Amino acid sequence: MIELRGVSKTVQSGDHPLTILHPLDYTIRSGQFVAIVGPSGSGKSTLLGLLAGLDAPTTGQIVIDGVDITTLTEDGLARLRGEKIGFVFQFFHLVPSLTALENVLIPMEIAGRRDAAERARQLVEEVGLSDRAHHYPSQLSGGEQQRIAIARALANDPPIVLADEPTGNLDSTTGRHIMDLLLNVRRTRASTLVLVTHDAELASLADTRLVLRDGRPVPQGEAPRITPAAGAAR
Ligand code: ADP
Ligand code: MG
Secondary structure: OEEEEEEEEEEEEOOEEEEEEEEEEEEEOOOOEEEEEOOOOOOHHHHHHHHOOOOOOOEEEEEEOOEEHHHOOHHHHHHHHHHHEEEEOOOOOOOOOOOHHHHHHHHHHHOOOOOHHHHHHHHHHHOOOHHHOOOOHHHOOHHHHHHHHHHHHOOOOOOEEEEEOOOOOOOHHHHHHHHHHHHHHHHHHOOEEEEEOOOHHHHHOOOEEEEEEOOEEOOHHHOOOOOOOOOOOO
16 A cells, blocks of 8 residues: 655755645555546656655655655665566666666666576566567667566566556557556556556546646546546436
């Protein structure tokens, strides 16, 4: 379970403070699929970075499975990310000088996993890219790069997968395949999935939606309806 208690983020913008996430209380149950939606600049990536412990909130507590991660040291946060969190980015963030397989393998080797080689091979197979394992990122399509990035995120079987617009840089067909893969991952591993997306159709697949606008949640009742029946005569 992930609990946000009064979590906010204020940054310095020029000579004045700017609050980009206003104090937020929110609970995500284990295994839940939450879509974070909202216009560009509404604070979605900020929130995801806080959940991942990549950034520290200005106020509040982020409690993951009973541990307030805002009290952890950098080492503690790194350990938490290694054990609990897989992160998928919009622009893949693969290491260009490593092959697809190595991008999945090297982090596991660094973490000291003995079964790293076999596991990397299995993960690459799971995302359907065994025949591209020895290609470099520049030799892969965007969709293929994102598959490898997902395999890498799954290296340590994280109970929590965070994805920041993972289909935002892909054409719609490829994006759909990537979403199918993420949903399949979530089903087979029963992981918690927090997905930032612009895509209302993808968001509609989630168990629940958190709509942000200007760093504040939009009450559910006011959220734009995405059902085709909205506005139609009854
Ligand atoms: P989203 O992912 O919803 O597009 P972000 O969370 O990336 O939004 O950013 C929210 C707002 O905060 C944006 O207006 C962005 O420009 C601003 N912002 C984010 N990080 C910083 C920072 N370090 N310094 C100043 N402004 C920032
Ligand atoms: Mg963003």
